[in-house]
Amino acid sequence: MADLAVEYLPPSALKDLLQKNQNAYRSGSIFADSGYAANHAYGEFSHWHDFLNQYQQTLIERCPDPGATENCAKVWAHFFGTVAHALSDNNFDRYFVPQVAAHDFNVNAVLKLLLFRRSESSLFFSPSLIRTDHFLSSSAV
Numbered sequence: 001m002a003d004l005a006v007e008y009l010p011p012s013a014l015k016d017l018l019q020k021n022q023n024a025y026r027s028g029s030i031f032a033d034s035g036y037a038a039n040h041a042y043g044e045f046s047h048w049h050d051f052l053n054q055y056q057q058t059l060i061e062r063c064p065d066p067g068a069t070e071n072c073a074k075v076w077a078h079f080f081g082t083v084a085h086a087l088s089d090n091n092f093d094r095y096f097v098p099q100v101a102a103h104d105f106n107v108n109a110v111l112k113l114l115l116f117r118r119s120e121s122s123l124f125f126s127p128s129l130i131r132t133d134h135f136l137s138s139s140a141v
């Protein structure tokens with residue numbers, strides 16, 4: 001889904017950044033779930049808005065110009081990959097899982113799991129919190 005999102009972007013500094021740093025972007029898009037594979041707590045908290053907002057704030061402080069250095073461009077691309085993952089999971093959990101539950105599994109058990117998971121965290125990351133002003137000018141990258 002992360003790759004598809006880049007395809008749908010209009011020509012822009014953001015699209016250029018993500019295409020030029022595709023490995024970092026893709027790494028970000030699987031980063032959150034790597035915590036589950038490593039059985040580490042970051043697998044869960046890196047999916048949520050507190051982490052994503054702090055990640056963004058750190059980048060704004062340390063790399064205010066995403067195109068200033070090669071490393072800044074890579075970490076911004078990684079950040080956007082992480083955001084793409086969180087948004088994809090949000091839609092997957094909200095729309096796809098209930099459909100699978102309704103058609104293929106015990107609906108009540110799956111819905112209980114989803115409700116438990118949502119009660120564990122302060123809900124979803126809001127994409128409106130992402131500042132895009134860094135990417136609106138073509139000189140940003």
Ligand SMILES: [Zn+2]
Binds near residue numbers: 032047085089
């Ligand atoms: Zn995930």
